[in-house]
Amino acid sequence: MFFSVFWKFFLLGCTSFGGPAAHIGYFRKEFVERLGWATETEYAQWVALSQIMPGPGSSQVGFAMGYHRGGILGAVAAFVGFTLPSVVLMCLFAALDSQFADDVVFQGILAALKLMAVVVILDAIWGMGRSFCQSYRTRLVALLGMVFVLLWPLGLSGLLLVLIAGAVGAVWLADTPTKTFTTPVSRSIAYASLGLFVALFVMAALINGNGAAALMAQLFQAGSLVFGGGHVVLPLMSEQLANFVSTTHLLTAYSAAQAVPGPMFTLATYIGAILAPDGGLVLWAVLATLAIFLPGLLLMLVGQHFWQRVGYYPRVQGAVNAINAAVVGLLAATLIFPILPASVTGIWQAIIVLLAFAWLRAKQPAIWQVVTVFVVGGVVSALF
Structure with a gap:
């Protein structure tokens, strides 16, 4: 089990460009949609919990997924597997003083992978939106959450959004309960x-x-x-x-x-x-x-334990529903700024993103296939 979890996360660690918002999309595509290691509800609550805890949000979600799959050893395997490629590359950057950072081919691949991150985030917003914004109230929470983050793009805006959404949901959505996850953190x-x-x-x-x-x-x-x-x-x-x-x-x-x-x-x-x-x-x-x-x-680990202890109360479940919807809005706001301006700079790039998104939704390719296509495209664009 340790090696299985490690290997899956290691492969994602080698290909997960685009920052925390993109990582959430990668994890969801691989572990919820393709492998079925967790349900959409469980995954969304890990994402919500990571938003109100200090620390690296996407790594916390991966850590929770690993724990859900294989206990403490699975959690360690997920963390090590996902983090190891980045650690190795950062050590190489430090040792080589970033000598290859200005290479034309490297820059071409990097630009292509930024476009891929846009596609993956779009897919995450689409999938999570369909699951957690089914009523007009949750859609409104997502929309207002997106506007809030765009108007106040400060470091604590995501945390404030989740706290406000939770408070509102505890009152406004308490009559629309959802299932809580059952990861047995003792x-x-x-x-x-x-x-x-x-x-x-x-x-x-x-x-x-x-x-x-x-x-x-x-x-x-x-x-x-x-x-x-x-x-x-x-x-x-x-x-x-x-x-x-x-x-x-x-x-x-x-x-x-x-x-x-x-x-x-x-x-x-x-x-x-x-x-x-x-x-x-x-x-x-x-x-x-x-x-x-x-x-x-x-x-x-602490947050998961206490979350599951109180997660059966209607007001808590209403808060969870609102937080899930708010996270969809948060992802949308993150995509609009800063990811889109930094990644899509022309009409042809926008067309590539739309075509790749349609391919991702229609054919559901594995992440390594998506990465391969974009890397090859990046190399070709750099050389020609």
Whole structure:
């Protein structure tokens, strides 16, 4: 089971470009639609829960999926598999000083994969919208959620949207219950995770200086306090790591994280690698990666346990319905800005996106097939 979960997530980790919103689409397409590892309702509630927890949202969803499939070992397998390709590439960026980043073919492939991310997000919005916006009230929640995020595109807008939607849904949608997921996160695992998180957070707050322990402590605090995913962690890390790295290095790490597949929190991998002493690049990179991811993963286990304990109450289920609809609006807003302007810059690219979306809906190809088509297209466009 461990290898099976690891391999599926590893393949996605090699091909999941486009950031957290796209990752949600990749996971849904592969694990809900194609493999049937979870139901649409279970998956949507993991997504909703990840929106109100600090940490890397898409990695938390993958972690929950892995736990659902194979317990703690499955969760670890999902995290390692999805994160490993990005960690390796970020280490290479640090070691090679991004020497290949200006290569014409590389840039062509990157542009094509950005278009692919648009297609995958469109597919996620379409599928989740059909499942969770079936009534006029849930469609209205999704629409207002999209408008809210577009008008207030700040780091905490996603969290505020989910909290507001939950409060509204508890009152307005309490008469339209949905099923809750049944992932058996036991009390012992939940409390052990919470205890470990609190102990590590306190230890991190007490560590000072400029050494390896202090760096990992700052990264752990950043992973514990950031809401909204990889794009939001940059300003927090800029403040947390002011004594360790320059703004230039942080921006380079941010750019590199967007150029590789997988979670954007691996910008911490780059930071650890460039600060490592001779011979310690891999060790520092791995420790930095664990430091920033661990708090969000621990809290996801805690959140799942308490969510399933209260998820049977009508008002809680109404809140879940509203949050699911709000997440659809959040995905739509993220697609409109910043993903579309950064990916689709001409009429031909728009046509490619529409044709690929129609192909995805009609034929339901595997993700590797979609990636292959776009990579080949990127190479051809760069060379010719």
